[in-house]
Amino acid sequence: xxxxxxxxxxxxxxxxxxxxxPLVAFVLTVLVWQVAVEGFGIPVYVFPSPLRIWTSFWADxxxxxxxxxxxxxxxVAGFIIGSTFGAVLGTTFAYSSLMARGLLPYMIAxxxxxxxxxxxxxxxxxxxxxxxxxAVTAFLSFFPLALNMMKGLQSYDRTIMDVFHVSAATxxxxxxxxRLPSALPYVFVGLKINVTFAVIGAIVAExxxxxxxxGFVIMTTYRTLAMPRLWAAMIVSALIxxxxxxxxxxxxxxxxxxxxxxxxxx
Amino acid sequence: MAEGMRPSSQxxxxxxxxxxxxxxxxxxxxxxxxxxxxxxxxxxxxxxLDVLPGSFVSLIGPSGCGKSTLLRIIADLLAATSxxxxxDGRSPAAARLDRQxxxxxxxxxxxxxxxxxxxxxxxxxxxxxxxxxxxxxASALLALVGLKGFEKSWPRELSGGMRQRAAIARALSSExxxxxxxxxxxxLDQITRDRLNMELVRIHxxxxxxxxxxxxxxxxxxxxxxxxxxxxxxxxxxxxxxxxPLARPRSLSTRADPEFQRLVxxxxxxxxxxxxxxxx
Numbered sequence: 425x426x427x428x429x430x431x432x433x434x435x436x437x438x439x440x441x442x443x444x445x446p447l448v449a450f451v452l453t454v455l456v457w458q459v460a461v462e463g464f465g466i467p468v469y470v471f472p473s474p475l476r477i478w479t480s481f482w483a484d485x486x487x488x489x490x491x492x493x494x495x496x497x498x499x500v501a502g503f504i505i506g507s508t509f510g511a512v513l514g515t516t517f518a519y520s521s522l523m524a525r526g527l528l529p530y531m532i533a534x535x536x537x538x539x540x541x542x543x544x545x546x547x548x549x550x551x552x553x554x555x556x557x558x559a560v561t562a563f564l565s566f567f568p569l570a571l572n573m574m575k576g577l578q579s580y581d582r583t584i585m586d587v588f589h590v591s592a593a594t595x596x597x598x599x600x601x602x603r604l605p606s607a608l609p610y611v612f613v614g615l616k617i618n619v620t621f622a623v624i625g626a627i628v629a630e631x632x633x634x635x636x637x638x639g640f641v642i643m644t645t646y647r648t649l650a651m652p653r654l655w656a657a658m659i660v661s662a663l664i665x666x667x668x669x670x671x672x673x674x675x676x677x678x679x680x681x682x683x684x685x686x687x688x689x690x
Numbered sequence: 691m692a693e694g695m696r697p698s699s700q701x702x703x704x705x706x707x708x709x710x711x712x713x714x715x716x717x718x719x720x721x722x723x724x725x726x727x728x729x730x731x732x733x734x735x736x737x738x739l740d741v742l743p744g745s746f747v748s749l750i751g752p753s754g755c756g757k758s759t760l761l762r763i764i765a766d767l768l769a770a771t772s773x774x775x776x777x778d779g780r781s782p783a784a785a786r787l788d789r790q791x792x793x794x795x796x797x798x799x800x801x802x803x804x805x806x807x808x809x810x811x812x813x814x815x816x817x818x819x820x821x822x823x824x825x826x827x828a829s830a831l832l833a834l835v836g837l838k839g840f841e842k843s844w845p846r847e848l849s850g851g852m853r854q855r856a857a858i859a860r861a862l863s864s865e866x867x868x869x870x871x872x873x874x875x876x877x878l879d880q881i882t883r884d885r886l887n888m889e890l891v892r893i894h895x896x897x898x899x900x901x902x903x904x905x906x907x908x909x910x911x912x913x914x915x916x917x918x919x920x921x922x923x924x925x926x927x928x929x930x931x932x933x934x935p936l937a938r939p940r941s942l943s944t945r946a947d948p949e950f951q952r953l954v955x956x957x958x959x960x961x962x963x964x965x966x967x968x969x970x
Contacts, residue, residue, distance in 0.1 A: 581799060583795050583797050583799040584799045584801065586767055586793070586795065586799070587793070587795070587799050587812075587860075588816070589766075589767060589786075590765050590766075590767065590786060590791055590792075590793045591789065591812065591813040591816045591817075591864065592786055592787045592788075592789055592816065592817075593816045594816075597816055601801075601812075601815075601816075602801070605801070605803045608803075680803065682802050682803045682804075682844055682846070683802075683803075
């Protein structure tokens with residue numbers, strides 16, 4: 425059954441079908457929030473109303489977006505570096521059980537170190553610039569991909585391996601044309617975990633020491649109790665996380681259109 | 691595809707007595723060494739077999755009789771503990787590296803991330819053939835196995851029988867000297883199985899490729915084969931080789947032939963004897 429591309433009208437109908445319940449929930453929540461905060465006279469530093477958050481964002485939108493772009497840059501750069509190292513190490517582990525048995529316990533131990541505990545050390549090593557935030561982010565987004573890469577490369581179909589063997593495939597061909605494609609669904613699981621970790625890593629590193637970025641905004645507004653601005657920064661940090669996640673999900677759709685988890689969404 | 695199958699070196703039909711066997715096994719044994727807890731298992735004991743060019747040979751017997759083991763030794767997927775085997779006059783490893791072996795497994799084992807055409811062209815791709823050559827041969831083979839029009843489909847969009855047809859096309863794409871089939875239709879329903887048996891008869895006629903076919907079904911074996919090799923388990927041995935002189939081309943109506951019935955009965959009795967011996 426060849427798939428036909430749905431018409432634009434059908435597509436927007438299905439989009440509306442998916443989008444209206446969360447939209448209604450959003451509008452209702454904001455309305456109740458606004459009315460409740462104003463009605464009960466809740467102090468603004470405890471719970472600012474949506475209108476106040478919006479006003480404080482709109483007072484200096486480019487400033488907040490500048491800080492958001494710094495954080496996004498750190499998150500994306502750290503994500504790419506950490507994921508690359510993770511992919512290489514995961515591949516090494518998949519091909520060498522000796523390396524995996526020798527190093528994996530320490531990797532797991534290192535992965536349990538809380539970010540806030542390791543971040544100051546990394547900042548001492550890499551200085552006070554963006555590099556240190558990228559390094560913290562890379563450290564965080566290293567392990568999930570290493571583990572998923574290893575699992576993915578080991579999860580190939582044994583009969584398909586026999587097919588490649590009988591066809592006299594080389595080791596490189598087995599890797600590129602069979603084990604890597606088989607691993608891609610796992611790889612994207614790891615990458616999606618890394619997206620979340622990368623944004624957290626960047627913001628936590630900015631907490632420790634920074635003069636720009638959303639973590640810096642959150643810290644300074646906290647000290648001056650400029651809570652509506654802090655809330656605005658928090659919401660923007662969530663939005664860049666969503667944006668980042670959506671980008672990776674889009675790449676996944678393009679890279680592995682054949683995969684089972686993709687089918688249900690069509 | 692017939693012109694691609696080196697007709698000069700491959701006489702049509704079971705060749706004259708002088709023809710060199712495509713596959714020749716001598717005193718093949720395979721023992722799985724036991725570890726501390728289990729004793730060694732003799733999967734195959736002293737098996738000798740010659741398969742002539744262009745012929746269709748079935749291996750049949752109960753589970754554990756070593757028929758799949760024998761097939762995997764010929765394909766260089768397993769190494770025999772003792773004895774020798776040659777494929778096209780060479781070691782299985784040499785024949786495999788020269789892409790002279792096609793293998794169809796019980797599962798289609800298609801790559802789900804490739805469309806059907808790219809799946810069928812995979813062995814050619816691994817050999818380094820050009821895109822144009824791959825697509826041309828793969829298209830022709832898909833037409834041969836009755837999958838014309840499904841080149842751009844994903845494997846998951848095909849039925850079980852269609853996937854197995856694609857797997858057969860893939861195994862034939864490197865123009866192997868021998869096609870090894872390990873219960874290829876075992877997972878299919880009876881009607882699909884009958885249809886694919888007839889497809890296989892047609893493909894064998896068209897390509898004259900040498901086939902070694904593992905099955906559990908004596909009717910399937912007699913219907914398709916020139917010779918049926920009956921094996922017994924524990925240890926895996928050949929108990930008897932039955933020649934099938936039924937006229938070719940075969941069809942489903944061949945099954946109405948009294949000679950077909952006689953051969954099936956003969957094979958069944960031989961299989962029964964194997965089970966009885968194994969039980970004692």
